[in-house]
Amino acid sequence: MAHKTYTTINPRHLIVFRLHLKGLSNTEIASTLGYTPQNISLILNSTNMAEVCEELKEDILRATYDDVQKTIDAVGPLLVEEKIRLALTAKDERVRSISCTEMLNMGGHKPITHVVVEETHHEHVKLSELDEKELRDRVRTAIGDIKEEKPLLVDVIGETLH
Numbered sequence: 001m002a003h004k005t006y007t008t009i010n011p012r013h014l015i016v017f018r019l020h021l022k023g024l025s026n027t028e029i030a031s032t033l034g035y036t037p038q039n040i041s042l043i044l045n046s047t048n049m050a051e052v053c054e055e056l057k058e059d060i061l062r063a064t065y066d067d068v069q070k071t072i073d074a075v076g077p078l079l080v081e082e083k084i085r086l087a088l089t090a091k092d093e094r095v096r097s098i099s100c101t102e103m104l105n106m107g108g109h110k111p112i113t114h115v116v117v118e119e120t121h122h123e124h125v126k127l128s129e130l131d132e133k134e135l136r137d138r139v140r141t142a143i144g145d146i147k148e149e150k151p152l153l154v155d156v157i158g159e160t161l162h
Contacts, residue, residue: 012033013046016029087102
């Protein structure tokens with residue numbers, strides 16, 4: 001990891017900042033260090049102090065994230081085992097269902113979230129009432145636009161049987 005460069009501030013300003021973080025008021029800090037409350041305010045509101053605050057926030061967040069990640073890495077396998085146990089043995093069906101779904105999601109299986117149902121209305125015709133040509137035409141239409149030059153399997157079988 002590369003060495004991080006921090007904003008430098010006066011050591012006395014750092015003391016002001018630490019006392020501020022401990023919750024002391026500007027007046028209390030001023031009387032402790034021999035400054036005026038206005039000087040303390042100027043120090044705390046300076047550009048350098050704002051940069052230091054931002055750097056500290058980033059470091060704290062990064063350290064916290066790293067700690068949380070290490071904890072999750074440590075207990076992760078136990079949590080997965082518990083989720084599997086719940087998926088297979090929970091008495092409550094909702095708990096089993098949610099656990100199963102979560103296990104599938106962890107495994108990369110995407111649940112179906114949207115099913116399209118198309119209603120089609122077909123004209124009911126008795127096939128026995130159709131002659132051979134009408135029946136073949138209906139089969140061609142049902143299969144899709146098949147060119148007349150390409151015979152259907154029904155045509156080929158019919159010709160071999162005759």
